Amino acid sequence: xxxxxxxxxxxxxxxxxxxxxxDYIIDHYPNPNRVGCLDQELLRGLVEAPERLNLNDSKFxxxxxxxECTRQLRVLxxxxxxxxxxxxxx
Amino acid sequence: MTSPxxxxxxxxxxxxxxxxxxxxxxxxxxEIEKARETAKIHLGDEQLAWEMMELAxxxxxxxxxxxxxxxxxxxxxxxxxFYRNEVRRRRRASRKLIYHGSSMDxxxxxxxxxxxxxxxxxxxxxxxxxxxxxxxLRRAMLLRYGSRSQWSEVAEVLSKSKEATRKLxxxxxxxxxxxxxx
Numbered sequence: 209x210x211x212x213x214x215x216x217x218x219x220x221x222x223x224x225x226x227x228x229x230x231d232y233i234i235d236h237y238p239n240p241n242r243v244g245c246l247d248q249e250l251l252r253g254l255v256e257a258p259e260r261l262n263l264n265d266s267k268f269x270x271x272x273x274x275x276e277c278t279r280q281l282r283v284l285x286x287x288x289x290x291x292x293x294x295x296x297x298x
Numbered sequence: 299m300t301s302p303x304x305x306x307x308x309x310x311x312x313x314x315x316x317x318x319x320x321x322x323x324x325x326x327x328x329e330i331e332k333a334r335e336t337a338k339i340h341l342g343d344e345q346l347a348w349e350m351m352e353l354a355x356x357x358x359x360x361x362x363x364x365x366x367x368x369x370x371x372x373x374x375x376x377x378x379x380f381y382r383n384e385v386r387r388r389r390r391a392s393r394k395l396i397y398h399g400s401s402m403d404x405x406x407x408x409x410x411x412x413x414x415x416x417x418x419x420x421x422x423x424x425x426x427x428x429x430x431x432x433x434x435l436r437r438a439m440l441l442r443y444g445s446r447s448q449w450s451e452v453a454e455v456l457s458k459s460k461e462a463t464r465k466l467x468x469x470x471x472x473x474x475x476x477x478x479x480x
Contacts, residue, residue: 220449221442221448221449222442222449222471225471225474225475225478226442226443226446228478229424229443229474229478230443232422232478236422251444254440254444254445255444255445258440258441258444258445258447258455259455263436263437263440263441264433264436264437266429266436268436268440268444269424269425269428269429269436269440270425271440271443271444272423272424272425272428272439272443273423273424273425281444285445285446
């Protein structure tokens with residue numbers, strides 16, 4: 209099944225690509241025991257004030273391989289959007 | 299059976315470019331014992347180590363081809379990350395076969411659709427891919443994926459132009475696109 213059809217249908221922010229990547233990670237990297245997960249404050253920081261975090265720390269890369277952290281990020285971004293803050297959407 | 303050496307494994311894979319061969323061979327040589335133990339403990343067969351190490355070498359080589367410079371320590375980290383991922387996948391597959399080995403499971407496991415997912419999964423490991431990447435690239439991808447900052451916002455954080463920022467991530471974007479289009 210194709211998750212992503214063509215770059216031609218995407219916008220300048222590659223929104224569809226990142227949406228497809230998010231779905232892929234949620235499907236392929238379940239982590240029900242939350243092994244190696246970032247704590248809630250760090251995830252909130254990543255969504256609300258990422259410039260204040262040291263994103264060079266490799267622990268943040270965990271989100272690329274964790275369905276649970278990805279889901280939490282999605283919830284936090286929705287909260288951010290509903291609060292009228294920064295960002296391009298979820 | 300005689301165990302292949304690190305250079306045998308690199309030769310079998312045909313590691314290129316040539317400049318990285320000594321680094322990759324050195325990393326393999328330092329990690330091969332640990333790899334054998336891991337295979338024995340987690341999969342019950344240390345002979346599987348060679349096959350899994352070949353895959354890890356191939357993925358490491360692809361990964362290193364994207365980097366300007368590499369050293370043995372970084373290569374060891376990347377190599378073993380790919381190796382552990384392979385062990386994990388095999389354990390997961392093995393668990394399915396042992397505990398859920400009904401005919402339906404077998405059908406799912408052998409279907410072309412499932413097979414293609416497995417291939418994608420085997421290759422789209424951004425955590426591993428970005429682990430040895432330049433800091434700016436990692437930050438940009440985290441900002442875009444985690445925070446969903448727009449490229450213009452990412453550019454501001456990195457003090458670059460929007461175009462330069464997207465260009466910085468282009469190789470990873472292409473890689474993701476290619477895998478998700480499969």
